[in-house]
Amino acid sequence: MKKIIRIGTRDSELALWQANTVQEKLESLGFDTILVPIKSTGDQVLDKPLYELGITGIFTKTLDIAMLKGQIDIAVHSMKDVPTLLPKGIVQAAVLEREVTQDILVHKGLDFLENEGNVTIATGSLRRKAQWLNKFPHHNVVDLRGNVNTRLLKLIENDWQGAIFAKAGLKRIKLLPKDVMDLDWMVPAPAQGAMMVVAMENDAHCLEALSQLNHKETEVATAIERDFxxxxxxxxxxxxxxxxxxxxxxxxxxxxxxxxxxxxxxxxxxxxxxxxxxxxxxxxxxxxxxxxxxxxxxxxxxxxxxxx
Known part of the structure; x- marks a missing residue:
């Protein structure tokens, strides 16, 4: 009987978009697949900033455990969420062609840039916070957690002037507003905009299948960034x-x-x-x-x- 490749994914809209993309590519090559959505700790604990949880790979850990237990065969991740050291037995099997890399500000009008008054910008990322404060030291930066949809909703509900997102994520699920501010001066997270698929190192079938999805240029660029x-x-x-x-x-x-x-x-x-x-x-x-x-x-x- 033909092996069915079980694709593990987080259950957020963006994660499911990424997993569906991999599924479509594999099926077009003639492989049989099934999606297995799993809720991660990073999605469940929304009342603390990521860095306070003290776990690297908080969005990937649940899928790693499911793979090591044999519940899934491969897992699809936003590459920037993946720790640079993978768990023993799990390997990088493919890096898909990269989307745009830059960060953007989703805002309620840019008048605040001329305003010396009380300005609040939201982000859950230490990197984005530090770069924003480097450029706008008088602004207040508050923590923002949750999946893309949740974060957009929180921006609407709160009295903030804007929130920072990866452009790739909003673009992929067709939620990119027309009038965002491109933050070309902000250096992105290592591997931002790229998707990684991992598999067990002894799974020859999945490794062979995924090797056909690998985009060499993206693989080289993200390897440099992740080594850094x-x-x-x-x-x-x-x-x-x-x-x-x-x-x-x-x-x-x-x-x-x-x-x-x-x-x-x-x-x-x-x-x-x-x-x-x-x-x-x-x-x-x-x-x-x-x-x-x-x-x-x-x-x-x-x-x-x-x-x-």
Whole structure:
């Protein structure tokens, strides 16, 4: 009998869109599949910021456990949510072609940019918060959690001037407002806009199937960004941004590390040939660490430990 590939996914609208996309691609190649939606801890605990929960991979852990228990065969993730170290036995099997990478501000009018008064912007991301405060130090940034739909609803219900989102997520589920503000100055999260599919390392059938969905350019760019993140030891707990862009035979990389309040910023920008990218992300991270990053990461860890 033909093996049915069980696709594990979170049950939010965006996660289901991503899983359906993988399902359609696999079925068009002749594979039989079924979706298995699972609620993650990150979706269930909405009253605390992610960094206060003290877990990296909070959105992926539930699916990892289901896969290790044999309840699902593969899992589809927003790649930026996936820890740089995967659980033993689970491997990256495919990275799909990337969507747009930038962050956007969904707002109720941009008058506040001229206003020195009381401005409140919402985001659940340390990285977005630090970069916003670096540019607008007099603004107030509040925590915003939940799936995309929940966060959009909270923006409507609260007296906030705007909320920050990944453009890719809103675009994918057709909720992108016409008049958003593109935050081109904000360095995205490592692997933002990309989708990763994982499988068990001993599952030859699924690995072979998923290898046909892999987009090499996206795989290379996100590997550089995630190497940068892993070497800085950021995970979910430090304001780290990274973007590698491939232009024919060249890779342009920008990486940043901020203090939690956004006041301190260490950045790096480098170009390298596409055939020389081995350890490139890690090398860039080491340069950040040597340039004051070690001290800044220690400070961030100390501040985070007082929060938990």
């Amino acid at each position: 993140l892993r070497t800085l030891e950021g995970g979910c707990t430090a304001p780290i941004g990274a973007l590698a862009e491939i232009n024919t035979e060249q890779v342009h990389f920008k990486g940043v590390l901020y203090s939690l309040d956004g006041k301190e910023k260490i950045e790096i920008e480098r170009q390298i040939k596409l055939n020389q990218t081995q350890d490139f992300g890690s090398t860039c991270a080491k340069e950040i660490l040597a340039n004051g990053g070690v001290k800044l990461m220690d400070l961030i860890r100390n501040e985070n430990s007082t929060l938990h």
